[in-house]
Amino acid sequence: xxxxxxxxxxxxxxxxxxxxxxxxxxxxxxxxxxxxxxxxxxxxxxxxxxxxxxxxxxxxxxxxxxxxxxxxxxxxxxxxxxxxxxxxxxxxxxxxxxxxxxxxxxxxxxxxxxxxxxxxxxxxxxxxxxxxxxxxxxxxxxxxxxxxxxxxxxxxxxxxxxxx
Amino acid sequence: xxxxxxxxxxxxxxxxxxxxxxxxxxxxxxxxxxxxxxxxxxxxxxxxxxxxxxxxxxxxxxxxxxxxxxxxxxxxxxxxxxxxxxxxxxxxxxxxxxxxxxxxxxxxxxxxxxxxxxxxxxxxxxxxxxxxxxxxxxxxxxxxxxxxxxxxxxxxxxxxxxxxxxxxxxxxxxxxxxxxxxxxxxxxxxxxxxxxxxxxxxxxxxxxxxxxxxxxxxxxxxxxxxxxxxxxxxxxxxxxxxxxxxxxxxxxxxxxxxxxxxxxxxxxxxxxxxxxxxxxxxxxxxxxxxxxxxxxxxxxxxxxxxxxxxxxxxxxxxxxxxxxxxxxxxxxxxxxxxxxxxxxxxxxxxxxxxxxxxxxxxxxxxxxxxxxxxxxxxxxxxxxxxxxxxxxxxxxxxxxxxxxxxxxxxxxxxxxxxxxxxxxxxxxxxxxxxxxxxxxxxxxxxxxxxxxxxxxxxxxxxxxxxxxxxxxxxxxxxxxxxxxxxxxxxxxxxxxxxxxxxxxxxxxxxxxxxxxxxxxxxxxxxxxxxxxxxxxxxxxxxxxxxxxxxxxxxxxxxxxxxxxxxxxxxxxxxxxxxxxxxxxxxxxxxxxxxxxxxxxxxxxxxxxxxxxxxxxxxxxx
Numbered sequence: 001x002x003x004x005x006x007x008x009x010x011x012x013x014x015x016x017x018x019x020x021x022x023x024x025x026x027x028x029x030x031x032x033x034x035x036x037x038x039x040x041x042x043x044x045x046x047x048x049x050x051x052x053x054x055x056x057x058x059x060x061x062x063x064x065x066x067x068x069x070x071x072x073x074x075x076x077x078x079x080x081x082x083x084x085x086x087x088x089x090x091x092x093x094x095x096x097x098x099x100x101x102x103x104x105x106x107x108x109x110x111x112x113x114x115x116x117x118x119x120x121x122x123x124x125x126x127x128x129x130x131x132x133x134x135x136x137x138x139x140x141x142x143x144x145x146x147x148x149x150x151x152x153x154x155x156x157x158x159x160x161x162x163x164x
Numbered sequence: 165x166x167x168x169x170x171x172x173x174x175x176x177x178x179x180x181x182x183x184x185x186x187x188x189x190x191x192x193x194x195x196x197x198x199x200x201x202x203x204x205x206x207x208x209x210x211x212x213x214x215x216x217x218x219x220x221x222x223x224x225x226x227x228x229x230x231x232x233x234x235x236x237x238x239x240x241x242x243x244x245x246x247x248x249x250x251x252x253x254x255x256x257x258x259x260x261x262x263x264x265x266x267x268x269x270x271x272x273x274x275x276x277x278x279x280x281x282x283x284x285x286x287x288x289x290x291x292x293x294x295x296x297x298x299x300x301x302x303x304x305x306x307x308x309x310x311x312x313x314x315x316x317x318x319x320x321x322x323x324x325x326x327x328x329x330x331x332x333x334x335x336x337x338x339x340x341x342x343x344x345x346x347x348x349x350x351x352x353x354x355x356x357x358x359x360x361x362x363x364x365x366x367x368x369x370x371x372x373x374x375x376x377x378x379x380x381x382x383x384x385x386x387x388x389x390x391x392x393x394x395x396x397x398x399x400x401x402x403x404x405x406x407x408x409x410x411x412x413x414x415x416x417x418x419x420x421x422x423x424x425x426x427x428x429x430x431x432x433x434x435x436x437x438x439x440x441x442x443x444x445x446x447x448x449x450x451x452x453x454x455x456x457x458x459x460x461x462x463x464x465x466x467x468x469x470x471x472x473x474x475x476x477x478x479x480x481x482x483x484x485x486x487x488x489x490x491x492x493x494x495x496x497x498x499x500x501x502x503x504x505x506x507x508x509x510x511x512x513x514x515x516x517x518x519x520x521x522x523x524x525x526x527x528x529x530x531x532x533x534x535x536x537x538x539x540x541x542x543x544x545x546x547x548x549x550x551x552x553x554x555x556x557x558x559x560x561x562x563x564x565x566x567x568x569x570x571x572x573x574x575x576x577x578x579x580x581x582x583x584x585x586x587x588x589x590x591x592x593x594x595x596x597x598x599x600x601x602x603x604x605x606x607x608x609x610x611x612x613x614x615x616x617x618x619x620x621x622x623x624x625x626x627x628x629x630x631x632x633x634x635x636x637x638x639x640x641x642x643x644x645x646x647x648x649x650x651x652x653x654x655x656x657x658x659x660x661x662x663x664x665x666x667x668x669x670x671x672x673x674x675x676x677x678x679x680x681x682x683x684x685x686x687x688x689x690x691x692x693x694x695x696x697x698x699x700x701x702x703x704x705x706x707x708x709x710x711x712x713x714x715x716x717x718x719x720x721x722x723x724x725x726x727x728x729x730x731x732x733x734x735x736x737x738x739x740x741x742x743x744x745x746x747x748x749x750x751x752x753x754x755x756x757x758x759x760x761x762x763x764x765x766x767x768x769x770x771x772x773x774x775x776x777x778x779x780x781x782x783x784x785x
Binding site for chain 1 (some may be wrong): 200205206209210386388389390391426427462464465466467469470480481483485486487502545546547551583586594618619623625630643748770771772775778
């Protein structure tokens with residue numbers, strides 16, 4: 001089973017909130033995905049420990065939870081950084097040069113898409129179309145959107161968050 | 165809710181919204197001026213919410229109680245965003261910033277002087293009212309009729325534009341068969357891609373035997389570069405709810421699901437608000453309009469799997485499993501969600517339904533071409549001036565869309581091809597720009613309508629690279645269930661890499677074509693069956709580009725890195741050393757004030773030197 005090697009730091013309060021929600025969802029048909037979406041909202045990712053709680057409460061096997069977690073790209077087995085960087089590789093951004101920006105980000109941060117830096121400051125995701133093709137190429141950091149950027153702008157943008 | 169109350173809401177709310185999207189001065193209105201701020205994803209990501217708040221604050225401060233500041237869905241011209249439109253003047257402000265709010269209020273709203281510097285400048289260099297702009301007046305807004313007009317978070321404004329009157333008409337004046345016959349007669353076809361006749365789909369589901377039936381909406385818009393469905397949900401969520409209810413009545417369902425991608429938070433939120441409002445008005449729930457029709461709706465979020473746009477995969481996903489498709493037959497109309505007969509339509513398809521029921525089949529089937537009726541919404545993107553959302557009658561030519569509506573190609577570049585249908589579609593070369601856009605014409609030239617993404621490519625785009633881009637997407641998104649798609653697309657991708665690396669032979673082209681047809685014929689679902697289309701269509705229309713990569717080891721568009729060479733023009737190089745200092749691999753050397761040189765063995769072709777050179781001395785060869 002693949003997953004993060006960073007230690008799990010969930011609290012008893014989180015576990016209680018999760019179990020409560022799972023008992024409510026259990027009566028619904030097709031509850032597994034909404035349950036996992038809730039859990040990821042709570043913990044930020046789906047480590048082994050959280051998948052076990054979901055399997056336990058919903059009465060499905062752990063392998064089924066893991067199967068769904070690895071099928072959908074939105075479910076993450078790795079934690080996210082304090083600043084989540086998304087770089088759009090949708091068509092409009094791609095034809096306007098977003099690959100070069102993505103390459104520059106990987107080079108500077110030393111991580112690949114889906115991963116998190118060791119200091120948990122930045123995580124990187126190559127995303128599909130984020131929907132503002134008029135600003136292509138687009139990079140997002142948490143809720144901030146940077147449009148019409150060039151590879152040389154990347155370092156400056158990251159610095160803003162390093163200093164924050 | 166009864167019809168009298170509905171009419172009353174319509175009349176009352178009309179006083180607040182009636183003077184939008186019109187220049188005529190109406191009497192008895194609650195407001196003299198309507199200031200509408202686009203609140204869809206494109207403009208929101210550019211601070212449009214702050215602009216609206218600031219405008220509202222200032223209007224309140226100045227005591228302008230005859231001015232209304234409201235949010236709407238997408239106006240369509242995303243490239244000009246954030247967009248603010250003032251009615252009845254029709255003033256169209258583009259690229260507005262929050263700090264511009266004060267000037268708009270004081271100059272325009274208080275002193276009646278438009279803020280010249282913020283006015284949108286049309287292609288002919290003139291500023292004009294919103295509805296007279298070249299790219300706008302050539303459109304026909306049917307599915308998008310409320311986008312940019314009403315506040316999507318206010319059900320009353322939807323009702324003021326005849327909202328839920330179609331549902332009332334269907335439930336009280338029409339039999340289930342009459343509803344289906346009207347939709348069939350309208351000629352409406354599925355807007356999700358395949359173009360199946362909507363009325364026939366409804367008929368199959370109605371005729372299916374089952375104690376329980378479902379109606380679903382496919383809002384898992386996954387084509388890169390497509391955002392039509394998102395814009396409808398963000399701008400007019402109630403029209404989808406109303407249409408799903410009409411469909412549910414026709415086929416005999418009482419429960420619906422909207423499967424929407426989680427990447428669309430604003431659309432999800434607005435839809436949730438709309439469902440809640442409809443429930444509160446008794447327009448969703450038990451015994452709607454006092455009839456024995458009951459219906460409720462639930463939102464299910466996708467989790468980022470492109471294949472879930474395929475109908476059987478979508479249902480498997482709603483059931484809570486890995487979103488893998490299943491073989492058809494049985495079709496969803498017989499055995500769909502949770503094993504029950506299920507109707508599934510796409511967002512844009514639903515967006516047309518209420519108007520068809522309200523105004524009759526003829527209001528729709530008189531628009532369009534012989535076999536493709538009505539309008540189609542396209543998301544224009546790529547190398548085009550007016551990036552955004554357009555709705556045109558079927559049969560409009562590609563040329564009209566790109567030049568008249570889209571404003572042409574930026575920077576005087578040459579139009580090379582248009583990509584329609586995303587990873588399932590193909591590239592239409594510039595030589596076919598006079599082809600009318602409808603289902604049959606597009607299919608006849610090896611592309612497809614798809615859901616409506618239209619990506620414009622210019623001379624700087626390499627067609628092999630574009631095909632490779634789509635194949636990489638399919639490889640990533642193939643669910644892995646069937647071998648032809650899982651392994652076939654990967655092999656095809658590797659062959660394309662060989663071409664862009666300059667390592668392929670002409671024989672490989674034949675092998676590629678063979679593999680394409682193999683994947684098409686043997687894959688389980690639409691994803692695999694259509695995955696080779698980008699390769700086949702580029703091979704058909706741009707074969708010479710493939711051959712240039714293979715024989716001349718050259719990428720004509722200068723995109724494919726492995727075939728690129730950066731060189732320094734010694735006559736232009738001033739020896740400033742900037743490139744050498746910036747080169748990440750130390751591939752450039754030369755003495756100060758002497759022409760520099762790039763070592764091709766060390767160069768990683770990152771392009772940093774070329775983007776830094778102030779004298780244009782570094783050229784791609």
